[in-house]
Amino acid sequence: MPRPRRTRAEMDELVLAVGRRQLAEHGAAGLSLREVARELGVVPSGVYRYVASRDELLTRLLEDAFSSLADAVEQDIAGITEPRTRMRTLAHAMRTWALAHPAQWALIYGSPVPGYHAPAERTSGPGLRLTRHGLQAAADGAFRTPGTEDDDAARLSPPFVAQAVEELQVEATAPQVTAATRAWTALLGAVSAEVFGHFGPLSPDDGAALLEAALEIHLD
Structure with missing residues (x-):
């Protein structure tokens, strides 16, 4: 038949x-x-x-990877209300997913694919799901916010802050946006360093400790 x-x-x-x-x-x-x-x-x-086309396949894979990562993280943080605990759980869930899906992590957060430009109208929505949680954590008081004169110099520009608040739909102050961006950058850097082997072979405990160290300096 x-x-x-x-x-x-x-x-x-x-x-x-x-x-x-x-x-x-x-x-x-x-x-x-x-x-x-x-x-x-x-x-x-x-x-x-x-x-x-190949570009269409790449776009679908990006949508799929962003959604898969966000689904996994949101499952782990569901029901956690304390901001710092929620952020720590989010970070470790991201790391777990990235280690299980290194090629998809590389597609999302690795080097751009030559000749390919992701269509924002399709990839921004899935891609911002996790970033929104990061800014919400800042708005809820998870991170240290800039307050000293030295920190003032490192604050992000008003246009950047306005765009972040508009795109992520989170009510946050400029210092909170700065704090979230700092922490998010540290989180992505720590996970990528482990996934891409920048520190050589790491034991699971060392990888988790690296992530904790990168995040802890930003938590309030």
Whole structure:
């Protein structure tokens, strides 16, 4: 008997699955629609019925990675109301996901893919889900905020602050936006350093300790 035809939704999920596998094996620069077609069992020209271009595949993979990361983190922080505890839990959930999905982490937070420009109208929404939690933590008092004259010099510009508040839809002051940005930068740096091996092989305990150290200096 002939194999039943797959639905469009099934084919879209298969395209993503093949894309994730290629991403893990070859990196973003190695994505190949010809290989996608081969794994789907369609002729090379037939793959364009399901994904228009390599850039479209990259965009779908970005949306998928951002959403997968946010889903995992939000599951772990659900119900945690104390801001510092919530932020620590968020940080460790991000690290856990990144270590389990290094290729997807690299797509999100690694070097830009040459020749590809992510469409903001599709990737900003999924990408800002976690950032919103970071700014909300600052608004709830999780981080030390700039207050001394020395800190004043390091505050972010009014346009940056206004854009952050508007895009993230969190009521936060300029010092809180600065505090959240500092902490978020430290968090991404610590996780990326471990995922990309910048400190050589790290034991799980050392990786967790590195993350704690990077975050702790920003918590109030």
